[in-house]
Amino acid sequence: MEAHRAADRTAATPPLPPLRDPDGSARAWADEAIRRLEADTRRSADTHLHAVPLPATWGVDLYLKDESTHRTGSLKHRLARSLFLFGLVNGWIREGTVVVEASSGSTAVSEAYFARLIGVPFIAVMTRGTSREKIALIEQYGGRCHFVDAAGEVYGEAARLAKECGGHYLDQFTYAERATDWRGNNNIAETIFAQLEVERHPVPRWIVVGAGTGGTSTTIGRYVRYRRFATRLAVVDPERSAFYPSWETGQAADGGASRIEGIGRPRLEPSFNPAIVDLMVPVPDGASVAAMRDFKQRFGFDAGPSTGTNLWGVWQLIAEMVAAGERGSVVTLMCDGGSRYANSYGNDAWLAENGLDPAPYAGILEEFFATGRWPERA
Structure with a gap:
């Protein structure tokens, strides 16, 4: 009898209505748009992680994540x-x-x-x-x-x-900071550590980046903490930017227009999280240009000015590691290529017009590479 009652109840249950999309054409368009973005990603190999040759006696390995090789040429x-x-x-x-x-x-x-x-x-x-x-x-x-x-x-x-x-x-x-999945899903932090797995120092002592939106530094900082790596995050900042004074004082500060394209902002941006930054390095704008130019002459990488800002911080951290006898690795980013700035940062007349003089900083770099020490006057 109970079996018959169960069968009756089943028979009496109305079928579920068919799935309806109130705006089927809009959903279909979005599905195709997402497919195109995913297909574009699958067709692209990850960007290179170049080993930058440094003196063997320093005991430090430097890696350059070359984001200029993306289809649109930048990070x-x-x-x-x-x-x-x-x-x-x-x-x-x-x-x-x-x-x-x-x-x-x-x-x-x-x-x-x-x-x-x-x-x-x-x-x-x-x-x-x-x-x-x-x-x-x-x-x-x-x-x-x-x-x-x-x-x-x-x-x-x-x-x-x-x-x-x-x-x-x-x-x-x-x-x-919220559009990027900081836990993984092929974000820049995950790819860096995956590419370092078989290197002699697979967990870097420092990762050095600049901040424009703050999204990259926040993604890397969160990932490092989530995976419990010993890596420290250093953020370099150009003149006039609000990021460094905000980090230094713990209070949102106002800045001005940055002369280094792509990094530095006139305000503390919502995507920048200073609480997960271990060190910030203020960088003179002339030093960014000097480091950019020196990097091309010394190592053959034609990078943009924000990469020069990264490098000015990198060289100081490496000098500290050398002085302490600390062996390990450092990673930084090549944000974009120098060809985008041929008429600006690559042009001496433009630099002079904008009050940017790399000359005083070129000598500091020469002394650093000759001795492995960071000059006290820098």
Whole structure:
């Protein structure tokens, strides 16, 4: 009898209604956009981790993560992909959505590439001083450049444009740290440690990076802590930036317009987490240019100015390791290539016009490489 009653109950249960997507065409478009982003990633091998030859007597190995080999030529390729995926899975980017970004250049180049890949319009808001080479790349990928006079104006103008056209403001300075999965999923920190696995010092003593949004330093800092590595995180910062004084005092500080493209900001950005930074190194702008130029002459790497900022901090940390007799490894990033700055940081007349003099710092580098010691006057 109970069996019959159970059968009756089953028979009386109405079938589930068919799955309905209230906006099937929009969901199908987003699925195809995400597929294109994923396919683009699968077609790309990871960026190289170059061993930079240093004197064997120093006992220190330096590795350069060459982010200039991405399709769009910079570290920001990773961030742009993450921001587009974040916008798609949140339903913020749909077919025909005008995508807007506030950028100092490289992020916008990468975002223009991904916008074209999924077929949406893209507008980059940037200062008039952005290098002509970057502007040409943005336009080459189908993006449109919208200029403002001061670095602090990019945020509000990007938000205004997005609202005006019913578009989506990617807002890298807010979302960089949350759009990237810091636990792994092929983020830059995970790939660095995977590439170091068979080196003689697979867990680096230091990883040295700059900060633009703060997303890269935050991702690396979180990953190192999550995996319980002994690695320390150093962030280098150019003149006028708000990051270093904010870290030093523990209070959000105001800064000015950075003269080193791609890093340094006039305010403490939401994506920068100073609590997980072990050391910050303020770097004179002339020193960034000197280190960039010296690196090309000495080792053959044609890097941009933010890589020069990284290196100025790297050489000081390596000098400290050599002085202490400490053996180990250091990792830094080649953020982009020097060809993007041929008419600016590669041009002596432009440097003089902008008050940047690398000459005093070139001698410091010569002394360091001759002795392994960091000069006290530096």
